Amino acid sequence: MGKSILCACEDVTRAEVRRAIREGVRDVESLKRLTGFGTGPCQGKSCLALVLRELAAAGVAPEDLVPFTARPPVTPIALGALAAVEPEALSLDPGVPREKPVHVHVHVHVDDHDHDHVRGAGHAASLPPLPARADVVIVGGGIMGLALAYELGRRGVTDVLVLERDALATGASGRNGGGVRAQWGTPTLIRLGRRSLELCARLSVDLGVNVWFRRGGYLFLAPTRVEAARLEAYAALHEREGLRTRVLGRDEALELVPELERGQFVSASWNPDDGVVFPWPFLWGYAARAEAQGAYVATFTRVTGFDVAGPRVTAVRTDRGRVACETVVVACGAWSREVAALAGVALPTRPVRHEILATEPLKPWLGPLVALLGTGLYLSQTQRGELVGGMGDPAEPAGTGQGSTLRFLARFARRATALLPRLAGVKVTRQWAGLYDVSPDGQPILGPAGFENFLQLCGFGGHGFMMAPAVAEAYADLIAGRGRDEIFDRYALERLARGNGTKEDFVIG
Ligand SMILES: Cc1cc2nc3c(=O)[nH]c(=O)nc-3n(C[C@H](O)[C@H](O)[C@H](O)COP(=O)(O)OP(=O)(O)OC[C@H]3O[C@@H](n4cnc5c(N)ncnc54)[C@H](O)[C@@H]3O)c2cc1C
Missing domain, CATH: 1.10.10.1100 (BFD-like [2Fe-2S]-binding domain)
Structure with a gap:
């Protein structure tokens, strides 16, 4: 054919x-x-x-x-040209949406600012009815919710309903950089990251999709002696935890990535076992396998409220009807705060936009994901050949806007071309943004909040994708009555009220 x-x-x-x-x-x-x-x-x-x-x-x-939703720039543009733009004069406000839908007679709205999509009148009404009840209702069909549904099924908990208000992969899980690392600053996150790496290595087989996992390591670059000392302390912890992290001098780092500008860093740390994935297939893979095990993943279904009685949530209300349930898990990423508030539960998290871009595809040349500490800059090469890179902006206010800015392109291009001058000729083909879901101590919020069966699975900031495979295993064990991982004490909401949070500062972005 x-x-x-x-x-x-x-x-x-x-x-x-x-x-x-x-x-x-x-x-x-x-x-x-x-x-x-x-x-x-x-x-x-x-x-x-x-x-x-x-x-x-x-x-x-x-x-x-x-x-x-069309992604800027309108035509591919070289990083070298963008680096000539003065970023500080540019606004963090993305302004009006750049593209409008072509069907102007239909009531649709594809503004990426508030994520309040209406995809054609009556979509929810045209879908089949939801089940009247489910043992476990998971709100949010991102990586967290879908990985949990899959792991529950593997433990025999199959009466599971995942409610996702949009298409799959429209939240942060479909917008992230796909980095997966075990190089972390606490034993708990190291353990979770390492477990996720083990799972990533076999998920293509387990889920029946290609997740494009590529192990080139994470190369953290220290621009100052202070950052170098931090890397050394982390590397000592990693050694104690059994990771293969090595502290590298400039010359060794240049052996890994010869195009690095040597004046931009003093030392580096590298764990060859870290890697990158392509996020989208993960979600489809988890969703398809969860459904094959008996779960129902209901997309375009928005949760609008909860029914409660005494210490329990008894039902979830949606724009497709009411579903009675035994357990609710709120896995709504940066929207968890507003969804928990529907049950009167206050979460101390805040959404913060994070911008990212992809370039034209290049022949394979960049082995590790490279991150320059202290600047928020990171970039890696995917198996598809494109470079994917992001950079946090300290001036970014909290909010759910997901628009893209020229300011980000200019800031990223300056830093990236200073670090890797060969990037000047590489063209950016698309940029987009997603939301970090930020908790006060940068650690997740897990377990019940407000009601005994109202479970939270949020607050992962810029590292939830890589944590999801491992955290979902532990969460499924908890719900299935198969044991209680220490993460449910460490990351309980109450720690923040007691002031017991331990700040995780080995973060990027
Ligand atoms: C630009 C960027 C780069 C990143 N890079 C990395 C990285 O390299 N590595 C890494 O590990 N992490 C990274 N992250 C973080 C990671 O993407 C997130 O931590 C992770 O995807 C969170 O998954 P989630 O399932 O909790 O949330 P989401 O993927 O946001 O899913 C939540 C879902 O809830 C749905 N929802 C919201 N409200 C409702 C409602 N009322 N009813 C029903 N559904 C609702 C939303 O539509 C959404 O699909 C990055 C994030 C961004 C934004």
């Missing part, structure tokens, strides 16, 4: 798109995240119309044919 290509940039075939539609995918954002169409240098200019035509042919109503 001939191979008919719909997306030439990412080599996505008509057959792949048709298979996804046959399996029930009915919207463009989901098709993009499942097949990868529209994510290459041309940003869907040729393939979007073809995919919309496939959906229309499959019977999707015209008002539901909404294009995906």
Whole structure:
């Protein structure tokens, strides 16, 4: 049979798109995240119309044919050119959305600022009814919620309902850098990171999807003697915990990445076992396996409230009806605070935007994920060849806006080209942003809050993706009555009220 290509940039075939539609995918954002169409240098200019035509042919109503959110820049632009822009004069406010949907007669809104998508009138109403009850209702279909649903199924807890208000991979789990590391600053996070790395190495087989796991290590660069001393202390801890972390002098670091500018750092630490993944397939893999085990993953289903009686939550209310339940897990990432508040529970977390970009694909050259301590800069090369890099902005206020800024491009380009001058000629093809879910001590919040069966799974800041596989195992053990990991004491909400938080400061971003 001939191979008919719909997306030439990412080599996505008509057959792949048709298979996804046959399996029930009915919207463009989901098709993009499942097949990868529209994510290459041309940003869907040729393939979007073809995919919309496939959906229309499959019977999707015209008002539901909404294009995906377009990502800036409008045309690929070299990091060297962006580095010439003065960032400090630029605003953190992304301004108005850059692209509008083409169906102006339909009431749709693809502003990425508040994430309040309406994907065509009556979508929730057109879906089949939810079950009247479920043993476990997980609110939020990001990596946390889906990994938990999968691990519960593996332990025989199969009456599980995952409620996700949007398409899969639209929260932070679909917007992150895919870094997975065991180099952490506390024994607990080292253990969780190492366990996730072990799981990543076999999840392609277990989940039946390619998660594009590539182990090039994390190379942390210390720009000053103070940072170098921190790296040495961490490396000593890592040695005690059995990691293969090594402190490297400049020359050794340059052997790993010869293109580094030697004046930009004094020493480095490297654990060859750390790596990167491509986040999207994880979510589809976890969701498909969880469903094969009996769970129901209900997308486009928004939780609107909770029914409570005494010390327990008795039901979850949604825009598709009410579901009675035994246990609720709130795994809504940066929206956990507002979802918990629907039950009158106050979480001390705050959402903070984090911007990130991807470049044109390059031949493989960058082995490790490189992070420059003290600046928030990190970048890695994916198995698809593109560079993915981000950089936190200390001026970023709390808020749920997810728009993109030129300020980020300019700040990132300056730092990245100073560290790796060869990047000056590399073109940025897309930028986007997601939300860090930040707790007061930078550690997660786990276990019950407010009600005995109202469990929290949030507060992972910029490292929740890599923690999810390991944390989901421990959480599923807890719910299935198979044991209680120490993380449920260490990361209980009460620690923050008691002032017992221990700040994790080996963070990036
Ligand atoms: C730019 C960026 C880069 C990052 N890089 C890394 C990295 O390299 N490595 C790493 O480990 N981590 C990284 N992170 C952090 C990581 O992405 C998050 O910690 C992780 O994805 C959180 O997963 P989650 O499932 O808790 O949240 P999310 O993925 O945000 O999922 C929460 C879900 O809840 C849904 N929801 C919200 N409200 C409701 C409601 N009322 N009803 C139903 N559903 C609702 C949302 O739609 C969303 O899909 C990064 C984050 C960002 C933003």
